Amino acid sequence: MRIVRAKALGFCFGVRRAIDMVEEAADERGHIDSLGSIVHNPVVVDGLVEKGVQVVGGLDDVASGTVAVTAHGRGPEITREAKERGLDLIDATCPIVRKSQKAARSLCAEGFRLIIYGETDHPEVRGVLAWTEGKGTAILDPEAEIDIPRRKVALLAQTTKSEESFAKFVARFVGHNIGRINELRIVNTTCPETDERYHAARELAAECDLVIVVGGRNSANTRKLAQTCADTGVETHHIERAGEIKSRWLEGKDSVGVTAGASTPDQSIDEVVARLDKLGEQLHAKGRRAGQRLQPGRVGA
Template identity: 35%
Template structure:
């Protein structure tokens, strides 16, 4: 089977940076999974003895704690800093930005709207920076907007870094038509766009598409849904073990892309395996 890789795929700047940080601190541990990729987390454990805390209570004095790429809630960071542990912040700078916007705008009396998934660690962290938690609202879909009660007439919006910009625009349009003042911050990350645009282009020209990434990674799921729009036979896998020969029957060209937390060695294993399929 012939394989063509997307022109942009895999690790983004923030993930590369977090992994470099983790590799520099052997025998440390991360607060929450560093990135959304279990295989890479296992590699960091095996090669650098980088462990994982499930919660703050596990942290002991003199431990080195690495903050995950998606960030953690404000109070957790404060508690960690108050302990004697050494805190290394590997939060992606593009995640720190919406955290700081929410902090500043809510201090200035704006109601906050976050477009994102309220159960995602990044969104939980960003939300925690709001002054009045009852006036920080999170929505996933535009339909949810009518149920919101903003306390202020001024609204500031941010988006989860991996969200689709078109959907964000719909939400912003809705708000502008109904409110006197709306401050819109485009916090969607370019790295996601680049991988998305490349996946869109590639999925138009191939017979089958394989998207590699964590099943709980929102940017990987989004890549998969973009590919599906153009190529019905698009599959989401975490590694080469999940490949099924039947996907390639009667197909000539297979496109491959990968989410922003997928390491190159996993992508290479997938490509090698697909190339061997007749």
């Protein structure tokens, strides 16, 4: 059985950078608090807790005197409040998310009604919306009813949306609302790293009989990656840990693909590949033994 890794998979640069920043700070200070999970992956979160990075829900819960903003970013009020409370702030907002926040702020200042193609309850989207002072809305349905008071609209995307899906969203949004818009600004805030992973996942699905997608079940981009593979028609399983792989999934498979969301650590990917290797060997040995038991001229049905 051939095991193939996707050409692009696992941690993106924004997540690697955020983890390095909080690990370094925890190392220096002994203990820091993080506003929400650094990444949507339980393996990474558990590992960081061991290194002294505690996840908290809000500034009220910060006990260490140092608080980290994750790669998803936050609204400007967090920096202000942290300062007022005398807390040290480690800002690990991904530079690509930061660009999105800056675009949102300046477009709103220019009087645009800001629409983000994304999930309202995703931390990154909530953070970007917080920079719009109430002039932004997140929607997934391009035909959702929205008010456009000054006939000026700006469209942005959650960074983890694919370029292709953003393009479709824009086309349908414009088709639905063109009669109410005088000026339209589109800022492509999709992340190239995420898109690279979607392309690589499609390529992988095309050449394999089965695809294993590794990553947190609460990770939006890992779920989307799994859906992307499943949509090609290939058998796809989304798992968080290597131990979840079932031997029966591999029966009759010649090639198994492995990909992983942007929040999945290399260690989890390596463990999955090692387990696939082991299970593949076991199946092969079982097949060999079954073959040895057959008598010449008596191939059973």
